[in-house]
Amino acid sequence: MAKTTAQIVETDPGASLLVSPGPHIHAPISTQSAMLTVIASLLPAAGVAVYLFGWPALGVMVASIAGAMITEALCLWARKRPILLWDGSAALTGLLLAFTLPPQLPLWMAFLGGVVGIGIGKHAFGGLGSNPFNPALVGRAFLTVSFAAPMSTWPRPFDGVTGATPLVEIAATGTYSDLWSLVTGATGGSLGETSAVALVVGGIALILKGIVDWRIPVGIIGTTAIFALLAGVDPIAHVLSGGLLLGAFFMATDWVTSPITRKGKWIFAVGIGVLTMVIRLWAAAPEGVSFAILLMNGATPLINMMTRPKGSGKGVNGK
Amino acid sequence: MGWRVWERRKGVAMAHDKETAGDPVRPLDPPPLLRFPVQQHQGKPAVPVVKRGDEVRIGTLLARADGPISAPVHSSVSGKVKAIEPVLHPWGIWSMAIIVENDGEDRWEELPPGIKDPESVSPEVIRQRVQEAGIVGMGGAMFPAAVKLAPSTPIDTVVINGCECEPVLTCDHRTMLERTDALLYGMRAIRHAVGAKRVILAIEANKGDAIRLYRELANVYRDFEVRALPARYPYGGERVLVPAVTGRKIPPGRYPDSVGVVVHNVATVAAIADALRDGIPLIRRPVTVAGAAVAKPCNLMIPIGTPLEDVLKAVGLRERPREIVMGGPMMGITVASDDVPVIKGTSGVLARTEAELHHFRESACLRCGRCVDACPAGLMPTMLARLSSRGLFDKADELGATECMECGLCSYVCPADLPLTQLIRMGKREIIKKARAGRGA
Ligand code: SF4
Numbered sequence: 001m002a003k004t005t006a007q008i009v010e011t012d013p014g015a016s017l018l019v020s021p022g023p024h025i026h027a028p029i030s031t032q033s034a035m036l037t038v039i040a041s042l043l044p045a046a047g048v049a050v051y052l053f054g055w056p057a058l059g060v061m062v063a064s065i066a067g068a069m070i071t072e073a074l075c076l077w078a079r080k081r082p083i084l085l086w087d088g089s090a091a092l093t094g095l096l097l098a099f100t101l102p103p104q105l106p107l108w109m110a111f112l113g114g115v116v117g118i119g120i121g122k123h124a125f126g127g128l129g130s131n132p133f134n135p136a137l138v139g140r141a142f143l144t145v146s147f148a149a150p151m152s153t154w155p156r157p158f159d160g161v162t163g164a165t166p167l168v169e170i171a172a173t174g175t176y177s178d179l180w181s182l183v184t185g186a187t188g189g190s191l192g193e194t195s196a197v198a199l200v201v202g203g204i205a206l207i208l209k210g211i212v213d214w215r216i217p218v219g220i221i222g223t224t225a226i227f228a229l230l231a232g233v234d235p236i237a238h239v240l241s242g243g244l245l246l247g248a249f250f251m252a253t254d255w256v257t258s259p260i261t262r263k264g265k266w267i268f269a270v271g272i273g274v275l276t277m278v279i280r281l282w283a284a285a286p287e288g289v290s291f292a293i294l295l296m297n298g299a300t301p302l303i304n305m306m307t308r309p310k311g312s313g314k315g316v317n318g319k
Numbered sequence: 320m321g322w323r324v325w326e327r328r329k330g331v332a333m334a335h336d337k338e339t340a341g342d343p344v345r346p347l348d349p350p351p352l353l354r355f356p357v358q359q360h361q362g363k364p365a366v367p368v369v370k371r372g373d374e375v376r377i378g379t380l381l382a383r384a385d386g387p388i389s390a391p392v393h394s395s396v397s398g399k400v401k402a403i404e405p406v407l408h409p410w411g412i413w414s415m416a417i418i419v420e421n422d423g424e425d426r427w428e429e430l431p432p433g434i435k436d437p438e439s440v441s442p443e444v445i446r447q448r449v450q451e452a453g454i455v456g457m458g459g460a461m462f463p464a465a466v467k468l469a470p471s472t473p474i475d476t477v478v479i480n481g482c483e484c485e486p487v488l489t490c491d492h493r494t495m496l497e498r499t500d501a502l503l504y505g506m507r508a509i510r511h512a513v514g515a516k517r518v519i520l521a522i523e524a525n526k527g528d529a530i531r532l533y534r535e536l537a538n539v540y541r542d543f544e545v546r547a548l549p550a551r552y553p554y555g556g557e558r559v560l561v562p563a564v565t566g567r568k569i570p571p572g573r574y575p576d577s578v579g580v581v582v583h584n585v586a587t588v589a590a591i592a593d594a595l596r597d598g599i600p601l602i603r604r605p606v607t608v609a610g611a612a613v614a615k616p617c618n619l620m621i622p623i624g625t626p627l628e629d630v631l632k633a634v635g636l637r638e639r640p641r642e643i644v645m646g647g648p649m650m651g652i653t654v655a656s657d658d659v660p661v662i663k664g665t666s667g668v669l670a671r672t673e674a675e676l677h678h679f680r681e682s683a684c685l686r687c688g689r690c691v692d693a694c695p696a697g698l699m700p701t702m703l704a705r706l707s708s709r710g711l712f713d714k715a716d717e718l719g720a721t722e723c724m725e726c727g728l729c730s731y732v733c734p735a736d737l738p739l740t741q742l743i744r745m746g747k748r749e750i751i752k753k754a755r756a757g758r759g760a
């Protein structure tokens with residue numbers, strides 16, 4: 001990229017003017033500001049989690065973020081890259097991972113999830129911008145496979161008594177008896193996924209800030225609802241429960257692992273909606289959002305290729 | 320034309336920073352020494368017709384056009400030719416220039432008689448007068464205006480570009496507000512010259528006063544229309560402007576005339592009116608002078624040939640500029656020295672400080688898609704830039720790199736700070752070079 005770097009041209013003695021190619025201004029956005037904005041938009045849901053599940057929830061978040069950030073620093077150091085921890089991307093991965101974990105998970109497991117998410121999910125593929133799969137979901141997938149029991153122990157809010165999550169009831173009956181609890185989040189489930197209100201508020205803020213493309217959440221939620229209707233189950237229960245809103249607003253919209261074209265984003269979103277419902281209705285697992293997103297992450301390079309805009313498609317030297 | 324309501328709005332809404340919009344254009348006194356490059360247009364350089372020691376006056380021909388795609392150059396002061404030598408040109412090249420010492424007496428050359436009504440003369444006369452006046456596209460493209468008045472294909476629509484979509488610049492806006500007569504006259508002249516049925520004045524919605532003014536005038540004169548466009552960059556770019564106003568898409572590699580449209584910038588229209596009505600050649604132009612290094616940003620009518628140093632001295636500097644941009648912040652070019660003169664295409668002089676600069680850097684593409692969303696040409700900037708930086712120009716060509724209009728938006732929106740436009744521009748140059756070589760062989 002040598003030709004684009006600015007050079008200094010000496011004019012009169014003592015004065016020098018910078019010569020650089022345009023544009024000469026930039027939009028008020030950077031990787032760091034975007035990541036920090038996403039983290040800020042997750043804070044309402046984090047607050048609800050601590051309110052519902054108490055200090056253990058905070059512990060899980062801190063452990064997971066610590067695992068992610070320490071691993072990020074070590075990997076950058078080992079790969080001889082500048083250690084840019086404050087770009088916020090590792091902290092965001094840690095926080096998102098924590099949101100998908102049971103609130104009373106042993107802290108070392110949460111820490112380990114952060115380590116795996118960043119180490120395997122991100123740096124093994126070449127670091128920021130090169131990872132095909134959402135690192136937070138890679139961390140979660142690892143924990144689910146390794147620690148099946150603690151990863152499926154869901155305490156109820158406030159009293160901490162463990163029980164089934166709403167998804168189990170929904171899977172059995174097709175609907176849920178207490179929809180209002182899904183809206184507020186006062187229900188069993190992963191740490192940050194239970195409160196629909198907090199997630200939607202944060203998600204809409206990101207859309208308005210121009211960081212999240214509305215097509216992805218709208219596509220996922222719309223597809224899920226339509227699929228549920230066609231399958232004869234309660235669409236509202238399916239949209240509000242489990243990790244669907246968290247996934248639709250915060251996981252699937254990860255810049256790096258979602259398609260870059262608008263058409264691609266629609267395909268990606270519809271794919272996630274369909275896969276989620278297929279897993280929920282017909283697979284053994286009650287929840288399918290995170291695997292649906294991982295699968296569509298895998299399809300993203302292909303989607304990008306298929307939806308690539310190429311201008312008129314005729315180059316001047318072209319065939 | 321209701322269907323166009325559904326068309327996706329192009330480009331990006333950005334901070335306009337047009338703080339000089341209320342600042343009337345004031346004339347700048349010519350400096351003691353002026354430099355007139357023979358290359359102030361696209362095409363062949365003009366040929367000097369004066370020699371060292373010659374007396375010149377305001378409006379004296381200094382260099383004549385060389386062939387049809389060329390433009391003559393006139394003196395903007397009276398005085399003496401001091402030298403004919405290469406000077407540093409805004410484009411970063413050395414260009415032959417006529418150096419004139421100003422005697423401060425403001426004596427005028429004898430001017431050709433004015434034409435009261437442009438429709439009373441033949442289109443040929445208009446073209447010739449515009450050619451002789453050295454008028455070029457003053458929006459920055461600097462294409463000889465007379466060529467666009469002699470279309471080789473039938474033209475039914477003239478679009479007058481009053482968008483001024485670049486942030487900071489306000490000189491076109493001021494021209495519309497202050498030079499109403501000239502614009503009305505010039506629009507009539509252009510329509511007559513190209514034989515068009517319609518004249519459409521396109522103005523971005525952020526210039527409400529100009530839109531209202533010309534809507535009222537259009538109601539009275541009924542020989543042109545006003546179209547308000549979204550205040551989004553780059554609606555002033557021909558390839559976005561023409562489809563937005565006429566619904567006709569310009570095929571890749573072609574110009575607006577291929578769809579029966581010719582586009583002139585408002586400052587050019589005013590210059591055409593000056594040339595026809597008063598016989599005055601293009602010897603001065605409105606320029607927005609701004610940037611944090613400038614004590615008081617303003618609009619000035621600057622004699623062509625004035626070195627930037629004198630311009631900045633006249634407006635007063637708050638601190639020494641780190642960078643001087645000629646044109647707007649998106650598509651303008653930086654100059655290597657303040658010796659560089661104001662030329663016919665200079666719409667802005669931005670003296671910028673370190674704090675204003677943006678440094679692009681190499682970092683990882685986050686695949687956020689913002690550049691793809693922003694690109695008004697419908698390209699995939701991230702991929703084109705990567706291909707260009709790796710030297711894979713054939714592949715970049717296949718993906719439409721030459722359709723890039725170098726608007727700068729992809730670089731502007733990229734959160735990873737990648738110099739996308741810069742890389743694509745470089746790739747485009749290579750592709751065009753190769754195409755030329757291929758055709759030559
Ligand atoms: S690729 Fe070219 S046309 Fe597209 S946004 Fe970048 S500079 Fe503008």
Ligand code: SF4
Nearest residue numbers: 684685687688690733
């Ligand atoms: S805007 Fe920058 S980071 Fe985003 S896709 Fe384009 S090149 Fe990559």
